[in-house]
Amino acid sequence: MEFVYFVRPPRPSFINDASEEERAVMSDHFHYLLSLLEQGNLVLAGPMLEEGGFGITIFEADDEEHAAAIAAADPAVKAGLITADFHPFRVSLLRGRPVD
Numbered sequence: 001m002e003f004v005y006f007v008r009p010p011r012p013s014f015i016n017d018a019s020e021e022e023r024a025v026m027s028d029h030f031h032y033l034l035s036l037l038e039q040g041n042l043v044l045a046g047p048m049l050e051e052g053g054f055g056i057t058i059f060e061a062d063d064e065e066h067a068a069a070i071a072a073a074d075p076a077v078k079a080g081l082i083t084a085d086f087h088p089f090r091v092s093l094l095r096g097r098p099v100d
Contacts, residue, residue, distance in 0.1 A: 007055035
């Protein structure tokens with residue numbers, strides 16, 4: 001199954017004024033997502049590049065319990081820096097992937 005989780009920053013200006021400590025946590029977040037990619041679970045991830053934006057992560061999990069565990073294990077979520085709400089999702093069209 002595929003899921004999407006939306007990453008919400010702690011404040012609208014976060015992309016422009018994150019502290020060094022917050023940047024370190026977000027580096028851990030990035031490396032966590034990289035590990036999901038290397039494990040074959042991550043479909044795509046990335047942030048909005050404007051103030052007030054958010055991030056999107058699309059990943060595969062066995063079921064909703066597994067998806068919740070993946071989102072909860074994100075270091076930035078665990079640190080309370082970001083919130084992540086996840087939802088069942090279906091990738092219907094993806095470049096390089098045949099349409100099912």
